[in-house]
Amino acid sequence: DAVMTQSPLSLPVTLGQSASISCRSSQGLVHSNGNTYLNWFHQRPGQSPRRLIYEVSKRDSGVPDRFSGSGSGTDFTLKISRVEAEDVGDFYCMQGSHWPYTFGQGTKLEI
């Protein structure tokens, strides 16, 4: 199984600052079809996860452009510019390139 390792696990930030979360996979995430299925999810306290980013850098509808994804191969990053109060919660990377799908341990963003 592809092991997904996130860092940091805890991310204290100040409103208006930028924040960055790293996600590393134990194996390359290029699918046999050439796509890279690396996703980022945000889970606010008491809520279900919501997808922010898919295929490394594609933002879901309604996701502010403050959120951006980048990376390739085994190293990926979620960047949040101008952190807002509504961004608190847990962020998870997840790979869907290899079976089974696997999640990172989660990064808790605190204001």
Place this chain on the structure above:
Amino acid sequence: EVQLVESGGGVVQPGGSLRLSCITSGFPFDTTDMHWVRQPPGKALEWVSLIHDSGRTTYYADSVKGRFTISRDTSKKSLYLQMDSLRSEDSALYYCAKDYMGSYTHWGQGTLVTVSS
């Protein structure tokens, strides 16, 4: 609008059984692979099981293999998870999730399973 609504959670003793349900709407259920994902209290997300759109192929995490059974009813646009021989470590919030292209596009609100004597 895509909707996934789970039910069936509750408190059960170790060794007991529960059947979770997920009623779906707003998308073509019969051509969509579906998953169960769980989250123990305060912990990370963990994939549990997958059923392909046809219903003929299923996969399970090693931790639940032989104890859990995933199924679906296309006529009811519903997904199920039969959980037997439950253990304390199965205590979690269980989500059904809609699969598309190596991702989960939508999640339900979850149903809580607590295994305790």
